[in-house]
Amino acid sequence: MLQYEEVLDAYGTVGRWFCKEIEGIKHWITINMGAQLYFKVQGTSQITLHFKLWNTPSSIAYQINDGPLNAIVVSEEIQIAQDLDPQKTYYVRVITEDIPETNDLWVEHEGVALREVKIDQGGILKGVRPIHDKSILFIGDSITAGIGARRDGRGQPYTGAASMNYAAICSKLLGYTDIRCAFGYTGIVNPGPIGIPACSGYINNICEAISDESQNPDIVVINHGTNDSLHNQSVKAFKEGYKALLVQLKSKYPEAIIFVMIPFGQYMAQAIREIVGGTEGIVLIETMDWQVTYVGDGVHVDLEGSETAGKQLAVAIGNVIQKRNK
Numbered sequence: 001m002l003q004y005e006e007v008l009d010a011y012g013t014v015g016r017w018f019c020k021e022i023e024g025i026k027h028w029i030t031i032n033m034g035a036q037l038y039f040k041v042q043g044t045s046q047i048t049l050h051f052k053l054w055n056t057p058s059s060i061a062y063q064i065n066d067g068p069l070n071a072i073v074v075s076e077e078i079q080i081a082q083d084l085d086p087q088k089t090y091y092v093r094v095i096t097e098d099i100p101e102t103n104d105l106w107v108e109h110e111g112v113a114l115r116e117v118k119i120d121q122g123g124i125l126k127g128v129r130p131i132h133d134k135s136i137l138f139i140g141d142s143i144t145a146g147i148g149a150r151r152d153g154r155g156q157p158y159t160g161a162a163s164m165n166y167a168a169i170c171s172k173l174l175g176y177t178d179i180r181c182a183f184g185y186t187g188i189v190n191p192g193p194i195g196i197p198a199c200s201g202y203i204n205n206i207c208e209a210i211s212d213e214s215q216n217p218d219i220v221v222i223n224h225g226t227n228d229s230l231h232n233q234s235v236k237a238f239k240e241g242y243k244a245l246l247v248q249l250k251s252k253y254p255e256a257i258i259f260v261m262i263p264f265g266q267y268m269a270q271a272i273r274e275i276v277g278g279t280e281g282i283v284l285i286e287t288m289d290w291q292v293t294y295v296g297d298g299v300h301v302d303l304e305g306s307e308t309a310g311k312q313l314a315v316a317i318g319n320v321i322q323k324r325n326k
Contacts, residue, residue: 047119048119109207264309
């Protein structure tokens, strides 16, 4: 089992979370797939999660101790455990698996909103977070978020699996904390739906009104270019925007190693090679020979392709780290 440390807050978080009052009640909110929340309980026979429910629900996955990761569509009340032994301590991990891209995420924050965790009266709940020395910040679009990783198509109840996509697999193999900053439809130039900006706009902001000051990653991985190509953004604007983004990232994370991936579908590949070739201190990751597989749309990576890409990316990053540590 993972090793944990206690935190002062009610819950420990990994990724982009913020607190907001809804109907007079404090909620813990994230609009990013792959964000994680941790706590431990003792002295209770059951655990029930309570959420604010939007018109189009998200999905989460939860894990208790070393048990399986169980995915479920968010409802107002979800009992995730019963018949627990009150004498034992249970560690709980919650991850946002799928958040609808068409919800108003950026302004109204219609992502995953946890209202409270209920346990038996007299039970003890404390926030914890896993002890990891290193972290990776993954920046990208719906592919990096995890759309498509669970199954083909976009039917109900959900199609995303942030816990099973290439970023999650790569982080686990390397032993790094996985921090996700990815929004569907977005690119270097291409904006997302309902007010979500292009990439540079969400590097410094969690949402429209809240800045991001919490992350200090050891590694930054960027996977962009797919939506810029599919939405016919100009190569010139793309290159200018990518160069400016790299300056922005180097300024915000001066100690981090920055990796730039060629998108799996090889979108904007030559432009990206030219950008990285002219920028000092940036590592290019080629993906052409990875033999990644896709869901029916030919764009989003399926579960098998996610496993392949995650393993290949872990090898590529590991080789660079090993060379630098010599």
